[in-house]
Amino acid sequence: MSILPVLTRLIAIRCALAVCLAVGLASSPPAAADQVPVVRTAHVDEAGQGARLHFELNAPVQAVAFVMAGPNRVIVDLPEVNFRLPPRTGQGEAPVKGKKAPPARIVASFRFGLFAPGKSRVVIDLGRPALVQKVTTLTTADGSSALLIELKETDAAGFAIAARAAASDALARDLMADAPAQLAARGADGQRPMIVIDPGHGGIDTGALGKRNVIEKDVVFEFSREFKSSLEKTGRYRVTMTRNSDVFVPLAARVKIARDAGADLFISIHADTISDTTGVSGATVYTVSDKASDNQAAKLAEKENLADAAAGLEGVDDSGDVSDILFDLTRRETRTYSHAFARMLVSHWGAAGQLNKNPHRSAGFRVLKAPDVPSVLLELGYLSNEKDSAALMKSEWRTQAANAMVRAVDAFFQPRPGG
Numbered sequence: 001m002s003i004l005p006v007l008t009r010l011i012a013i014r015c016a017l018a019v020c021l022a023v024g025l026a027s028s029p030p031a032a033a034d035q036v037p038v039v040r041t042a043h044v045d046e047a048g049q050g051a052r053l054h055f056e057l058n059a060p061v062q063a064v065a066f067v068m069a070g071p072n073r074v075i076v077d078l079p080e081v082n083f084r085l086p087p088r089t090g091q092g093e094a095p096v097k098g099k100k101a102p103p104a105r106i107v108a109s110f111r112f113g114l115f116a117p118g119k120s121r122v123v124i125d126l127g128r129p130a131l132v133q134k135v136t137t138l139t140t141a142d143g144s145s146a147l148l149i150e151l152k153e154t155d156a157a158g159f160a161i162a163a164r165a166a167a168s169d170a171l172a173r174d175l176m177a178d179a180p181a182q183l184a185a186r187g188a189d190g191q192r193p194m195i196v197i198d199p200g201h202g203g204i205d206t207g208a209l210g211k212r213n214v215i216e217k218d219v220v221f222e223f224s225r226e227f228k229s230s231l232e233k234t235g236r237y238r239v240t241m242t243r244n245s246d247v248f249v250p251l252a253a254r255v256k257i258a259r260d261a262g263a264d265l266f267i268s269i270h271a272d273t274i275s276d277t278t279g280v281s282g283a284t285v286y287t288v289s290d291k292a293s294d295n296q297a298a299k300l301a302e303k304e305n306l307a308d309a310a311a312g313l314e315g316v317d318d319s320g321d322v323s324d325i326l327f328d329l330t331r332r333e334t335r336t337y338s339h340a341f342a343r344m345l346v347s348h349w350g351a352a353g354q355l356n357k358n359p360h361r362s363a364g365f366r367v368l369k370a371p372d373v374p375s376v377l378l379e380l381g382y383l384s385n386e387k388d389s390a391a392l393m394k395s396e397w398r399t400q401a402a403n404a405m406v407r408a409v410d411a412f413f414q415p416r417p418g419g
């Protein structure tokens, strides 16, 4: 196998990683290297349960916003900008002596400035717990630009969950930043990231049979369709499925579909059973590894790898004997990305549904072996568990879980500002 297509794909992956959320960026002239964008005005609009922080700039910038607890804040990271704003901007209203304090606002105050070389930061102090709803960059015809950070009020529990997920995403992003291929990520090919969803099994291969006569190939297909439509609704992704009906697709063909589609992320959906105990439950995210993380993961990979045999196909050993150093490097970087996405999926899933006690494991899954496509296999739950089986059949559960997955995908493709 030639390494060239692999490298080209890698560059494409990193490019796609850098583009989402920036609206109007492509149409704007790049700022000269010696002058950073200038922030000319800043103001907050607040009404009811929503608040919007509005910056006006002379050039568009990409920003990333996330919440942080203790005290409750929203952090907005952006590339280096020059805040040319009047003193006391963002400091909120000082209490007036003898006057009753007004009810707490969502945005109590905000600070801004250089955070690190090439990186600026805005810190919003929250008077009431709120989540980041949207970050938008707009460009007007006269070349000026706006950055909008929209917040929506939530309760304390909702804020705590979001803050935990944000902290975990940050750790996972650090992992990706360590992968050398990140260096190739600076361009932008203008394409939305391609997500390939792989509903496990199909046709003659039914997969696991669970409680309440639940059949794996059917529940994973239903869920995959829901997930696909949730991803498409965002307008931020292109989505392909490895099967669109109840049909058998060999494991190697699933990998090929992903690579041919130019996948930036591959997610295989399954639902397991376990014979020795019915007490085991919750979702588990698997990544590929040469050595299984534990016995159960090894057994599961063995079982899932038999999908071809279930349909009467000869098992092909595709472990390959590629000893090219570049190929090895590519594969290592891809695994780092897969690992980072698995962590994000675990943290966002935990906010919506039940996780297995040991939610991130690894083993030699054949369907996860594309050397250049970050890939994970999600076991939605255990069909041998009464509660899991019942949940998987409910459409509300599917919607909630699919939304959690979209948030994990968003975290994975979030641009890294200032980089």
Ligand SMILES: [Zn+2]
Pocket (backbone or CB within 6 Å): 200, 201, 207, 208, 216, 270, 271, 272, 304
């Ligand atoms: Zn399966």
